[in-house]
Amino acid sequence: MKHYFFTVISIITLTFFYNCSKSDNGLDNEDNSTPKEETEETFNYTSSAKYNLNIIYFVPKGSKNRKDSHRRLSEILLQGQEFYKKNMNDYGFGNKTFNLLVDTQKKRIKITYIDGELSASNYPYEGGGNKMITEIEAYYNANPDEKNSDHYLVLSPVSDPTTSDVPYYGLGKWCFASDFDDMDIKHLGTGTSLGTRATTYIGGLLHELGHGLNLPHNKEKVSDLSNSNKGTCLMGAGNYTYGSSPTFLSEASCSILNNNQVFNNSNDIFYTGATASIKNLQASFESNNIKISGTVETDVTVNSISIYNDPADDNADYDAVTWATKLEADNTFSISMPISELHKKENTEYVLRLLLNHTSGDITRISYAYKFVNGAPVIDFGEKDYFNKSKWVIESFSSEENSGQENTGLASAILDNNDETYWHSCWNGSCASANYPHSIAIDTGETITAEGFAFTQRKTLSRAIKDIEIFISDDNTTWSSLGNYTLQNVNTVQNIRLDNQASFRYFRIEAKSSYDGDRFAALAEVYCF
Incomplete structure (x- = not known):
């Protein structure tokens, strides 16, 4: 099995890796003239962080790396870095975003190109992701110095994204998306068919990346839709608005990302298996607000809670409306959530999910059930005066x-x-x-x-x-x-x-x-x- 990747020290030219025709070479010039040979040593990838996102371009046997992929994907992900950074800043988390290995002068990011062992039909949407993971992990086992973190973005080349059958989802800390010739940030916001496609698939890439960075789905609050600084949540339907109309990350998402391995410059060990529980939970509906409070008991510090109100009338969580809150010094928390911000309020079952965000990047998930009856929430979770079961x-x-x-x-x-x-x-x-x-x-x-x-x-x-x-x-x-x-x-x-x-x-x-x-x-x- 051959593996193709960009690195600082190799002196093999990219033209030895691929057929040198313009349609096949991932580093063709934008004007489609004779491709300039870019040797690998011309890139000086650096990062101030210990942990950086692993980006893999997975090329099935017999498939072609899409034209100009290195430039296009570098620009897409560098723009995505800025998008994530702006949202983190807006919520007070500072200039934090996902770390990348970057040649800052040439504006290129490190992408590891890996040739698959099988043809494209062997890596379909259903089950193909796990097959890719097996081969990619084998590559990193053989080349441990190439692995930069526990998070992976895997891209598959396709000729037409609307008819392709490739993995396009998140699997734990892995996420999958596709690449095609016209997936280019220059098309975003142009109002053309290429612009619509760029929004869908560049926004889709950044949406799936969110899953690979530990983010669940969520929907914007009612008031966000009319807010020119908010609009549509990226982790909801944002792949249909990114780059063409206001799109944002929720505070609940940013609270999770704040502790993510690749959002930090720390040398600490992440994802250690932390646990937590909530004691003395109080919940009520008062003055048109759902109010919850309690105390967190944990073995690794929890610095925030992301709260998801998810209507349980379907099997998806795209419509979960979110809030976030920080913990007090004594590990207590409280929050009021106006029901006017929820989209569904008529006789709807809800699941209330609390994601306790550990500083180690771990997340403890605790969930409760409530429901709306005639436009008002019925809050009946929490402990009751239960019968003694000792004789049962x-x-x-x-x-x-x-x-x-x-x-x-x-x-x-x-x-x-x-x-x-x-x-x-x-x-x-x-x-x-x-x-x-x-x-x-x-x-x-x-x-x-x-x-x-x-x-x-x-x-x-x-x-x-x-x-x-x-x-x-x-x-x-x-x-x-x-x-x-x-x-x-x-x-x-x-x-x-x-x-x-x-x-x-x-x-x-x-x-x-x-x-x-x-x-x-x-x-x-x-x-x-």
Whole structure:
């Protein structure tokens, strides 16, 4: 396998790397005249930072590096640097942006050109990203000095981006986009078809880069749309506005980037696996504001919280409206969020996601559920006066997994008051084919009168249950249904209040569907209040 890349010390000319015709050479002159040979040693790439974004141009076997790619992509990413820097400055984070290895005199960035082992059809949108990652990691394992950080932007050459089937998304700290001959910042804002395409795909590149830099999707607040300094969030629909109408990064995004490895000049070790939790959470709806406050407990400093209000009426988070807040010296926080800034307020389920931003670049994600009813939010998350479960026992279950450590996998895990353990339907051995519906029944040991039930999904939200039905019984023989309910895909306790109080000794939870669409189910805890 051959690998093509720009470096300071090599003296091999680029014309030896590629066929020298103008259409094939990535360093053709803009006027399409005979290409000037630029030897690799003519570039002096430097950076004051230890960590710099890895930029890879991945060329499948038999494909062509698109014309003038080094110049065009250098200009695109240097402009992108300034865009990110302006937004960081606007929120008071200073002149911070993603670090690059740059030849400042020639205005070129370091791009590592790597030839793929297979043809382009072997790296499709579905699954192609992981295949590219395998080959790129093999290259960096063989050339460890070439790796500059834990973040990667991978570009694929295409002749027509509208019909191409290449990876175009984020995968953890990796992100993927495409490159084509007319993807050039000179077309931005021209009002032409080339301008529209440049906005879509240059904005798309910078949007996907955001994912590779740890950013979720989010939507602008209602007031941002009419603000000439804001407009559309890049991490929402910004790839349709970048360079042609106002586009910005939210404060929630910039708060995350503030701790990102490639946004800092520190020599510290990043992404150490920090953890955190929120104690004494208070939430309310007052004076047309959703108010939340609490205290953060953490093993690595948390300096800000990014808050995402995500309507749960779809499976995407493009419409999540965000806020951000810094922590006080005593690790407390509080924020008020006007509901006038939310786009959806009529009978809509919401997931409230709090991203606790550690100075190590790690992010702890904690989520809660609430809903709008007749234009007003119903805030019912947080702890209730739950019944003591010490005498509760599992009466029956459809299946359980007994290969886990401690209580994990067993039905009894939902009663141990430990949300790190969980019941899991059988996935190993002869019962591995167990499918929905899954069920589990509990004997409370006495007749209780409850106002509602509470559930905690598995911490990682893997195998999260979506639709359930609750049954109750006095004798474990005759059962009556209390109705069907939908659990939210959140990793904190969620309360379901009944229309009327119910008295019973036994109750049974029947899980009917999952969020991932697979046959397995998992649940960490169940309560009554």
